[in-house]
Amino acid sequence: MAFAKFIGTAGARFVVMKQLRSSGGIWLSVGKTNLYIDPGPGALVRCLNSKPKLDPSTLDGILLTHKHLDHSGDVNVMIEAMTDGGFKKRGVLFAPGDAFEEDPVVLKYLRGYVDKIEVLKENSEYQIGDIQFSTASRHRHRVETYGLNLKVGPHAISLISDTKFFFELPDLYRGEVFIIHVVRLKPVVEDWIDHLSIEDVKTLLRKAKPRLAVLTHFGMTVIQAKPWVIASELEKELGLKVIAASDGMKLDLEEVFDGKSGDE
Numbered sequence: 001m002a003f004a005k006f007i008g009t010a011g012a013r014f015v016v017m018k019q020l021r022s023s024g025g026i027w028l029s030v031g032k033t034n035l036y037i038d039p040g041p042g043a044l045v046r047c048l049n050s051k052p053k054l055d056p057s058t059l060d061g062i063l064l065t066h067k068h069l070d071h072s073g074d075v076n077v078m079i080e081a082m083t084d085g086g087f088k089k090r091g092v093l094f095a096p097g098d099a100f101e102e103d104p105v106v107l108k109y110l111r112g113y114v115d116k117i118e119v120l121k122e123n124s125e126y127q128i129g130d131i132q133f134s135t136a137s138r139h140r141h142r143v144e145t146y147g148l149n150l151k152v153g154p155h156a157i158s159l160i161s162d163t164k165f166f167f168e169l170p171d172l173y174r175g176e177v178f179i180i181h182v183v184r185l186k187p188v189v190e191d192w193i194d195h196l197s198i199e200d201v202k203t204l205l206r207k208a209k210p211r212l213a214v215l216t217h218f219g220m221t222v223i224q225a226k227p228w229v230i231a232s233e234l235e236k237e238l239g240l241k242v243i244a245a246s247d248g249m250k251l252d253l254e255e256v257f258d259g260k261s262g263d264e
């Protein structure tokens, strides 16, 4: 069994604060291992309300790609839920160093609840149960941020978290399933915006040619342009399978890898 459930697909502050989409990141299950990636605001409530219910006490780990609020808002309560309120010391927390240092997002009193804290560093490999993954180079984002290349058996999934586009980016991720956080519709010209646009996504997909691209983490301009319309336009233009994640969408990874979905 291998699936990714998109608990929330909101990105950046306005879509999150107005909850135009849920925020809450991704629940990834591979074999017997459950890993929660980026538990943003509402992650706990959305998990418990999802059908079938996802029980956070079955998590083996929680991972923050970075400490921004829309990726980490529920990290503390999810640590409590994973560890039965601290009564069962278990699980691994993965996060960049700055999530624990100045202006930390992980409360100190909860840090002892988990079995292990693994500080994410660039270009490093990690393992949790049936999931092996590596970080690529550090992203261009205001806080320490990493994308992931995850191994699922012989297959690979890439997850590109928040970043400004940079020259090497298309070479860092080559998964058959390619999950991209795309916040902006139009090319980003403002220097202070550290996010990908749909133009950047095209550049990435032309190079990587994944079996399936999944767009998520939408900002206001993408929401207004209807993510599913954007995805179908990209699909036509690039000749690749592209879908826009929706809240609660469950992606059966084995089906994608077996070619039952995702093939042109």
Ligand SMILES: [Zn+2]
Residues within 6 Å of the ligand: 066, 068, 141, 162
């Ligand atoms: Zn961010």
